[in-house]
Amino acid sequence: MITLTGKRNDACFAEFVWEGDARIRSYRLGLEQLFHGRYLETMLVPFTGQAVLLIGCGKKEDFAPGLTAVKEVLAATAAKCRDFNIRACSMDVSCFTQLLGPEAFTAAVLGLGLGCYRYRYQPLENEEAWDCDFQLENGEAYADRLKEAQELLAGICFARNMVNTPGNHLRPMDFDRIITAYEKDVEIEAETLVYGQLRALKMEALYSVGQSSEYPPCLLILRYRGNPDSDEIYGLIGKGITCDTGGYCLKSSDSMGGIKSDMAGAAAVAAAMHAAAAQRLKVNVTACLPLSENRISQSALLPGDVITGFGGRTIEVLNTDAEGRLVLSDAVSYAVRREGITKVLDIATLTGAVANMLGNTIAGAMSDDDGFYALFERALEHSGERYLRLPFGREHEKMIKSDVADVKNVGGGCCGTITAGLFIRSFCEGRPWLHLDIAGTAWCGSPTYAYESKGATGAGVTTLYYLMKEASLPH
Template sequence: MISVVKKKNEIYSVDFVWEKDAHIRSFKMGLEKVFHGEYLESLLVPLSSQAVLLAGCGKEEELGLLQVKEILAAVSKRSKELHIREISLDPGCFVERLGEKAITAVVLGLGLGGYSYEYSKTEKQESADCNFQLEITEGFEDSLQEGLELLKGICFARNMVNTPGNHLRPMDFARKITDYVSDCGVETEMLVYGQLRTLHMEALYGVGGSSEYPPCLLILRYKGDPGSKEIYGLIGKGITCDTGGYCLKESSSMAGIKGDMAGAAAVTAAVHAAAVRKLKVNITACLPLSENRISQSALLPGDVITGYSGKTIEVLNTDAEGRLVLSDAVSYGIRKEGITKVLDIATLTGAVGQMLGNTIGGTMSDDDSFYQLFERAQSWSAERYLRLPYGKEHEKMIDSDVADVKNVGGGCCGTITAGLFIRRFCEGKPWIHMDIAGTAWCGTPTYAFESKGATGAGVTTLYYLMKEAQAD
């Protein structure tokens, strides 16, 4: 729980200490040998009338929004370890240096530092939540509420990705999403298997037809600016189980096949946040939800299918199914929903993780003006992305001898060719591609605000992109 107070709690409080000031603070408290103000260092000091949790902030010149989130997450984790039920803190030192956006980072750090997923455990760990009382000056309440909404969205995305696959089939996921956005004026529409076949969405139902649990296309509409013809299309991959199909994944990759729907989860959270915050922007999300399995009806390497766009696709790798379902969703969004700008987000390629690791996502775009909005959004979210270049030589890599396009390129540039495959269906609309395969899940957390499992990657960047779009 996070609340705002005017007066500090008299029992537990936090004192943020920079490295350069640590020796003075430590000397006054007789702690010269045990506390040095190092980054993420902490020490609980009992005093006569209260206890102070000293939180090391490291070097002041290195402070950014990511560091604020980490520092507060470390405070949250330490408070939980110490079974502190209520603690007060003044984030003014961060606001002074970074402005009002520091408040949102503080809220996210405190909330995510205490996140855990225990859905399937019969015996829950008994640990009462800590009430964090923030001392903030007037005028920052809006940033506080924004932080709370984004925290809710990230936790939703994490919960969905962490849910075991047998508890989250495509239609289950669709119902979870519909329930989540039901309180904020977002319109929903679901196209089920029979409708997908009638609409000739062979890319989506061709992948989803491999499973007894049918696929669907879920559409979310938020009309925050009815007078504008601009509609931002957010297309999120929602593969709830990905075995790889007949191009079966290696055994070492099987543990993560339940989380191939992180893109759809992130889009849902961002749309909900935009609606709750009443952003003046129009958003249509198209979420292809499906499983990818092995069966008599599953796609085979070498098959040629026809997508909703009318383009023929040579399927050379059945484990490159995400780009297939996304292609139909993009085409439907443009032709039926009238979206004018396209952003797709997906756990798309293992190659992006091999290239950039687990802390940086890969992006591509064919429109510099659109991407400038993304860069501004990224500066607010404190997530990290690298824009990848491409040329005609990369586009030729997905030309097919027997169809309009093939779903994999050569033996290199897998992340780039995967993005370019989706671009083939954007019909000239400004386009941004986000590959979060490396950042959506962590086996070993890198940051203090992460926990083992889903990270909620993309939620904040997508939201801030829509926030930037309304002012564009």
């Protein structure tokens, strides 16, 4: 739990120290030989009546990138409290807000919460639950920001929990029910199109992927109307493949460990939508989440098959492991034609190519509208996440043209991230489009940052939320 307070009143106080700070010498004679204030260095100094937990912040002039560094320092604080089984700790984060502004307060709250995050499907026998009451001093002016930060923290943890859940406990309809229940305490309308309805609507791209499994696919639609006076409706389309074997284009054995995590885009959208509604942002948003499994069976898609999407466009399926863009295409078409969205943002763990290109700390982004992308960039200033905008041209669009259908679902031996995005764009019917490929950043086998833990990262939650917040502001 994270609360605000006006003074130090706990048995432990966390002190943030810059490298070379003269205060180091004031705690104990010779302490400067043991603690230097280096980045993420920690030391617990016991005193009568109160312990001091020293947290190194590194050199002040090198404290960058700012918001990421704040989250890391506070996550290290939380982790050390856990190590020492400290149940209450107060701290003053004004050294960060004075340096980086009020956004540092939000980063501090996120860092503390994510530093405590652990996922286990079932707790170990006799495992004692650990919790800590973190009290932030001199924070009364940040009461509203604390509420927002805690909502974002809950959203990131929700997304992480969903992505970390074993696939046999998160079938498509399970995922649908969990998200629907999650959204019930805010003003979000939920509607589910089940398998029979998908067939009746001729959403062949979605149901052809899902019919390979005995666990049927569905399309979950979430509607939030925070600004009924506006005709602008942002469409958030999140990939929700809860099990991805690759189909007949079977994944390699070293890729099978991650087949449960191919629904991180849908999880991020659901979490960000909840946060936007909880904060009553003045923006209209409709999310369309195609939820499905991709398996091998007698009814599974085969390379060379041709299917027809909801919008009437024909698709040549050359790679059954490029199924994410198929289910997204029907969701985009439905959002455009039935939900009346005016802008399209899709987010997906879409291509291994983006991870090979950018690694696990930077995601890929594409857009055909500079104004929409500028809004996204303003959101990134608040979220601290990192994306690289990828270029594209007519030569890339030609790569997904099919000889036997309107479009094919893979483009060739190169530019895989770009052609995957352009495949989705071809179903947007001229709407401003923004594409986020988080295949490299949604999961970490070995954490890069102190606020990460092995497994899901919750990528995209904060950026989507801040994009909606930016959209709700007058410009």
